[in-house]
Amino acid sequence: MQKYSRNSRISAITKILIENPNKIMSLNYFSEMLNAAKSTISEDILVIREIMETLEMGMIETIAGATGGVRYVARIGEEEEKAFANAICETLRDKSRIVPGNFLYITDIMLDPTIVHRAGVILASRFSKAKADYVITVETKGIPLAYEVARYLGVPLIVARKNSKVTEGTSVTINYVSGTTGRLGNMGLAKRTLKTSSRCLFIDDFLRAGGTVNGIADLLNEFDSELIGIGVLVDSKEVAKKLPTPYISLVDYHGVDEEGNVVMEASEK
Amino acid sequence: MQKYSRNSRISAITKILIENPNKIMSLNYFSEMLNAAKSTISEDILVIREIMETLEMGMIETIAGATGGVRYVARIGEEEEKAFANAICETLRDKSRIVPGNFLYITDIMLDPTIVHRAGVILASRFSKAKADYVITVETKGIPLAYEVARYLGVPLIVARKNSKVTEGTSVTINYVSGTTGRLGNMGLAKRTLKTSSRCLFIDDFLRAGGTVNGIADLLNEFDSELIGIGVLVDSKEVAKKLPTPYISLVDYHGVDEEGNVVMEASEK
Structure with a gap:
């Protein structure tokens, strides 16, 4: 040999x-x-x-x-992490990203493997001691990031569906109020997806009013499972309150100022 | 230094x-x-x-x-690739995966990073000469695999939405007939997602009747862009016909036989 x-x-x-x-x-x-x-x-x-x-x-x-x-x-050096967060801020400050209703277009960022990969490594390293059994997200935009975090933590991913699908068998569905739209929504998970008594880490693209997070916590509750942490790429500083557990974000969105500029800065560690 | x-x-x-x-x-x-x-x-x-x-x-x-x-x-050796496809077949032959309506539960597979990562490397290596500008998929289950293929090809991912979202701005929506349900559906992409005249590779979890593929081809057509290849984890041997371009799958699903066994085999190369 x-x-x-x-x-x-x-x-x-x-x-x-x-x-x-x-x-x-x-x-x-x-x-x-x-x-x-x-x-x-x-x-x-x-x-x-x-x-x-x-x-x-x-x-x-x-x-x-x-x-x-x-x-x-996996981890990324302190300096590199800062530079990365600043580069994301710079990209997101582009005014053409403002979508009617004070939303921000970030889909391209959430689907760009070079960005998602690094963001995934950073979030995974922050939660490396959290002993998560699963990473959970809700469809759609946060899936690649949640996948990378799951991959780097070495655990399976779970995706809560907004419409339960015919191909997944029996599912559990809860109601939640979207903080973004103020509307009542449904969120479901197939019964066989998740073992009971699991520790779950929620990863998403954007944390706004926290309605989705509370929905996820309720849903996990139905599986006798626990939400142990929250990680997002962007959080909206003003509105993220009353969350069931603290969160980590890479950049903070402070809305659009009077001159029409997108106010965005790297999150404090 | x-x-x-x-x-x-x-x-x-x-x-x-x-x-x-x-x-x-x-x-x-x-x-x-x-x-x-x-x-x-x-x-x-x-x-x-x-x-x-x-x-x-x-x-x-x-x-x-x-x-x-x-x-x-990236690539995986011939032997390892065969062993991997056989292992997926073995996993999918589990009768408890049969969901009413002759569907097969594969969500866990599509969200398991160790499986998705390898499948992504294999599909990316098969399309490494295809000169794709983007990888495209349709929400939801195929997203992690499509993401891995995009990552290994070094191109951005695009996700067609089944309901266009308020946070994405102007979008183009087409109608398509789902081969699985026989129903008319919508599929949309935000206008800013995709540059015109792009070469796109479609990646998904399951190829059944091909309705989704034809929908994707129509949608890309609206962006003066081209579907240059199709890659899936599982294809259903009987029904995948009349596709706009040939496809690559890792395993073939031949349905459930008279004894109630799931008939599944590694795809020929």
Whole structure:
């Protein structure tokens, strides 16, 4: 069987760790795949851990014991995170994004993989200790971001539907009042989607009046499950009150000022 | 400024390439970041390219010229791809997935990041030469997979909405007949979503009668844009006909047989 150089092993191990965020990978796995002793693999991983930390590119954690191994936890450096939030603000300050009714067009941002990927890494790193069993969102715009957070936390995603679908079997539906429109809406989840007694993290694109969050909390309640955190790309500073749990946002939207400018700033950490 | 060992540089470059799929990264970028000569970086990349090819983990392409550099193109080895498709078949053969009306519950699969990520890499690698400007899907279940394909192709995602939303401004809506329900439906896209004369790749969870695909083709037509390919996780062998362009699926669904078994097999390549 082929032997590989340290350089080659390090490249392969880096790739596999990065592609399996928050998943414990055993040294045996790498040892068999790369035909090298476990002690050699350990040394390889040490190199990877050091350069990740030096360049603020993420952490490699060691988990001891029989089911142990190593795990890649994604993160982005402080400076890079600030620059990223400022760049989003800059993009969103474009006046042509104002849609009648004081809404802001952010769909393009929420569907741009380079932006969503980074935002997902940032939110996942903030919730890396939260012990979430699932990430939950409500259709539609927040799905890619919620997916990235789920991927980086290594947990499944759940999407609450605004209209329950014929192809999902029995579902539980609750009513909620949308803070944005003031209207009564429905939100549902197929019964088989979610195990009871689960800890769920809610991720969405925009946090406005909090009606959706309260709806999600009610819905989770029906599954004897708990909302343990909220993460959004944009929050609207004025209206997000009375939430069942604190939230994290990357940028704050302060509305449109008298000159018609979009007022947007990076969220405080 | 700090110097790094070859091992460390290779780990960092591997990570950055993997996290920026299909994006051309200049040698200058790595050279400045890692404080090393471009010739040194070139040698580092050679090591990465060789091990990726040996282990069938992807390709590193070199792009010559002033705007040149290197680019990571994701792929999965032939054997691993087969094993993956077979594992999906095995999961989907579970009889409890049958939902009244000969539907199959696949939502959990479509929201599981470990499955969606791999399926996304496979579909993206099949369409890597298709020169897509966008990946398009229709809400809701296919969004995570479409997002992954878009991410690996390095293009934006577009999501057609079944109800146009107040926060997206002027939109174009078309009618289509759902092959699944036989009913007339609406499908819309905000006008600013898509540049005209674009090449779009349609990605979805399930291809059944093709009504949605034809709707997407009509919608793209309204934007003077073109449907250049179709990729799905599951296709229903019997009914997918009269499509505007050929499609790629990972597994084929042949319905439920007389004994009540779900008949499912890996798609031929």
